[in-house]
Amino acid sequence: xxxxxxxxxxxxxxxxxxxxxxxxxxxxxxxxxxxxxxxxxxxxxxxxxxxxxxxxxxxxxxxxxxxxxxxxxxxxxxxxxxxxxxxxxxxxxxxxxxxxxxxxxxxxxxxxxxxxxxxxxxxxxxxxxxxxxxxxxxxxxxxxxxxxxxxxxxxxxxxxxxxxxxxxxxxxxxxxxxxxxxxxxxxxxxxxxxxxxxxxxxxxxxxxxxxxxxxxxxxxxxxxxxxxxxxxxxxxxxxxxxxxxxxxxxxxxxxxxxxxxxxxxxxxxxxxxx
Amino acid sequence: xxxxxxxxxxxxxxxxxxxxxxxxxxxxxxxxxxxxxxxxxxxxxxxxxxxxxxxxxxxxxxxxxxxxxxxxxxxxxxxxxxxxxxxxxxxxxxxxxxxxxxxxxxxxxxxxxxxxxxxxxxxxxxxxxxxxxxxxxxxxxxxxxxxxxxxxxxxxxxxxxxxxxxxxxxxxxxxxxxxxxxxxxxxxxxxxxxxxxxxxxxxxxxxxxxxxxxxxxxxxxxxxxxxxxxxxxxxxxxxxxxxxxxxxxxxxxxxxxxxxxxxxxxxxxxxxxxxxxxxxxxxxxxxxxxxxxxxxxxxxxxxxxxxxxxxxxxxxxxxxxxxxxxxxxxxxxxxxxxxxxxxxxxxxxxxxxxxxxxxxxxxxxxxxxxxxxxxxxxxxxxxxxxxxxxxxxxxxxxxxxxxxxxxxxxxxxxxxxxxxxxxxxxxxxxxxx
Numbered sequence: 001x002x003x004x005x006x007x008x009x010x011x012x013x014x015x016x017x018x019x020x021x022x023x024x025x026x027x028x029x030x031x032x033x034x035x036x037x038x039x040x041x042x043x044x045x046x047x048x049x050x051x052x053x054x055x056x057x058x059x060x061x062x063x064x065x066x067x068x069x070x071x072x073x074x075x076x077x078x079x080x081x082x083x084x085x086x087x088x089x090x091x092x093x094x095x096x097x098x099x100x101x102x103x104x105x106x107x108x109x110x111x112x113x114x115x116x117x118x119x120x121x122x123x124x125x126x127x128x129x130x131x132x133x134x135x136x137x138x139x140x141x142x143x144x145x146x147x148x149x150x151x152x153x154x155x156x157x158x159x160x161x162x163x164x165x166x167x168x169x170x171x172x173x174x175x176x177x178x179x180x181x182x183x184x185x186x187x188x189x190x191x192x193x194x195x196x197x198x199x200x201x202x203x204x205x206x207x208x209x210x211x212x213x214x215x216x217x218x219x220x221x222x223x224x225x226x227x228x229x230x231x232x233x234x235x236x237x238x239x240x241x242x243x244x245x246x247x248x249x250x251x252x253x254x255x256x257x258x259x260x261x262x263x264x265x266x267x268x269x270x271x272x273x274x
Numbered sequence: 275x276x277x278x279x280x281x282x283x284x285x286x287x288x289x290x291x292x293x294x295x296x297x298x299x300x301x302x303x304x305x306x307x308x309x310x311x312x313x314x315x316x317x318x319x320x321x322x323x324x325x326x327x328x329x330x331x332x333x334x335x336x337x338x339x340x341x342x343x344x345x346x347x348x349x350x351x352x353x354x355x356x357x358x359x360x361x362x363x364x365x366x367x368x369x370x371x372x373x374x375x376x377x378x379x380x381x382x383x384x385x386x387x388x389x390x391x392x393x394x395x396x397x398x399x400x401x402x403x404x405x406x407x408x409x410x411x412x413x414x415x416x417x418x419x420x421x422x423x424x425x426x427x428x429x430x431x432x433x434x435x436x437x438x439x440x441x442x443x444x445x446x447x448x449x450x451x452x453x454x455x456x457x458x459x460x461x462x463x464x465x466x467x468x469x470x471x472x473x474x475x476x477x478x479x480x481x482x483x484x485x486x487x488x489x490x491x492x493x494x495x496x497x498x499x500x501x502x503x504x505x506x507x508x509x510x511x512x513x514x515x516x517x518x519x520x521x522x523x524x525x526x527x528x529x530x531x532x533x534x535x536x537x538x539x540x541x542x543x544x545x546x547x548x549x550x551x552x553x554x555x556x557x558x559x560x561x562x563x564x565x566x567x568x569x570x571x572x573x574x575x576x577x578x579x580x581x582x583x584x585x586x587x588x589x590x591x592x593x594x595x596x597x598x599x600x601x602x603x604x605x606x607x608x609x610x611x612x613x614x615x616x617x618x619x620x621x622x623x624x625x626x627x628x629x630x631x632x633x634x635x636x637x638x639x640x641x642x643x644x645x646x647x648x649x650x651x652x653x654x655x656x657x658x659x660x661x662x663x664x665x666x667x668x669x670x671x672x673x674x675x676x677x678x679x680x681x682x683x684x685x686x687x688x689x690x691x692x693x694x695x696x697x698x699x700x701x702x703x704x705x706x707x
Contacts, residue, residue: 038519041516041519063310063311126341126345126347127345130345130346130347135347135349136349214330214334214338215338215341218297218299218326218328218349218350219297219326219327219328220326222328226328226330229330229331229334230302230328230329230330231302232302232330232331233301233302233303233304233331233515234301234303234331234332234459234513234514234515235303235304235514235515235534236302236303236304236515237515237519238302
């Protein structure tokens with residue numbers, strides 16, 4: 001009994017240690033945001049310091065354009081997630097309940113598009129966007145995010161649908177429900193926790209995306225990732241300002257994640273045990 | 275009523291359409307931040323132009339601008355460029371020549387070496403926003419205490435002697451701070467001038483790399499000795515900003531770096547050593563040729579811009595004498611963008627605020643990118659070689675130099691690696707037969 005308790009305590013301590021290591025960069029960013037540039041830059045790390053809101057003031061001052069970037073981030077993340085779900089749900093539904101010979105191949109092919117690093121397709125996408133005049137365009141960026149998260153959404157939705165007994169679909173068909181009705185009224189409510197967590201994940205990924213935002217946008221469609229990058233400089237101190245900008249950027253999504261925590265865990269473990 | 279609203283809406287829309295929107299791509303250096311704040315004045319004088327800024331870190335900016343211009347995307351109307359890429363991009367036909375400037379702009383007021391660095395085939399392709407050379411910063415109080423005198427034109431050997439005497443890590447003072455952070459614009463800017471000062475060069479007249487020459491060896495050995503024996507710890511993480519902060523905190527007895535830092539280290543608000551900082555020319559050794567660098571941040575208009583007139587007007591405004599005067603009047607003369615105009619250095623108010631101005635003027639005027647080395651070379655550029663291959667070469671050799679400082683490789687082996695890499699690249703590009 002005693003050894004069990006000891007190992008339990010040790011495991012808990014280990015879990016806390018791992019959590020601290022993972023959380024430490026975020027904690028350090030948070031602390032740095034409240035330091036002066038000099039303290040933030042100090043070679044000997046400053047743990048005791050007089051907190052200041054100066055960096056937040058600079059990051060939010062008129063001309064920094066925080067709200068403009070925040071709107072673009074919000075718009076592209078929310079719209080791309082909704083569009084992604086709209087496309088992914090019917091596709092996954094068809095593959096889960098009406099599989100054909102090519103379903104497995106299609107699924108593998110979809111996920112294989114994620115094997116290529118984004119930079120590998122940068123030039124063709126850049127040229128296509130340039131010719132369609134979609135560079136620095138919010139709809140263009142949103143379309144990119146939708147395409148980026150689509151394989152993930154299809155896969156997640158597919159696995160949730162797969163966990164729903166086929167008998168339910170057949171029973172509702174016998175009762176006279178059309179395919180759309182079955183999907184909308186019977187299957188979707190059952191898969192909702194899973195779909196919600198998939199949507200949330202897509203939202204977080206789109207919000208945090210930086211590669212495409214930095215490459216395809218400049219001002220009009222630029223997101224918070226571009227806003228953070230703009231603080232880096234080869235001359236002058238910028239760590240505190242950049243940390244404040246990062247805090248302002250991650251806070252909305254962290255708060256959302258916090259509230260949706262239970263939903264996320266429930267959704268991600270949906271069907272894990274049969 | 276509905277029609278009235280529609281008409282009002284249309285008139286608002288047409289007014290908006292009449293306004294030209296230009297996008298300026300720039301970096302977040304303090305002088306550029308000031309420019310963004312001052313832009314309201316430009317917009318006031320040009321109510322039909324609205325200016326947007328895209329601010330990115332230097333490397334990302336360079337990549338984005340290159341992609342934009344090479345693909346003709348035309349996203350930027352004004353770009354921030356240096357004297358490294360201006361002649362190369364001008365030859366590629368990417369930049370609009372800066373001709374037709376009004377007499378009031380005062381092209382002749384621009385410092386000769388700076389203007390030359392932004393020209394190609396006798397035509398100006400970018401207008402200088404600020405320019406810098408390199409010089410030696412030192413602590414007068416520490417020198418006086420140790421009974422030492424810094425000459426106006428020191429040699430690297432003398433600097434090493436001073437560093438040895440002033441290196442007191444136990445008291446929190448290191449003999450010398452120099453850039454160690456790898457990068458063609460970081461450690462290689464300083465080390466490039468050291469190679470020149472020791473009589474070395476990047477290439478001979480047939481574009482054959484010279485990294486294994488005795489001059490390179492001597493320069494690399496001196497660089498390694500200075501930083502390993504008398505430098506601060508973790509020097510391979512120190513670029514311009516880190517070194518500037520160390521010096522301003524009073525932790526370096528000497529520092530050789532960009533003249534643009536003179537204002538920062540002389541300002542009591544930002545520097546603990548403002549009262550005791552002394553200035554001298556960048557050290558030389560066997561020659562003074564190329565011993566101090568020349569770097570210019572300039573504004574140019576890419577040919578792909580769709581609003582060339584408005585863009586040119588902005589560039590003309592941001593690099594004008596009027597702009598410098600406006601900064602001097604509103605933010606103090608220490609804050610003006612330095613190095614570009616003769617009139618800045620002739621200004622009594624600037625001379626009073628910046629006691630180092632004479633030395634900086636001399637360093638910038640003396641920098642001769644067309645003749646950067648003791649022996650003849652086929653290229654222009656002092657701390658860099660104005661060929662597209664140099665970014666890759668400078669980056670790689672910069673990493674090797676950091677490896678030498680970290681004792682990962684010896685001077686001989688490191689330079690041999692650099693020589694082989696450069697050889698390979700020059701063969702691939704077809705420049706070296």
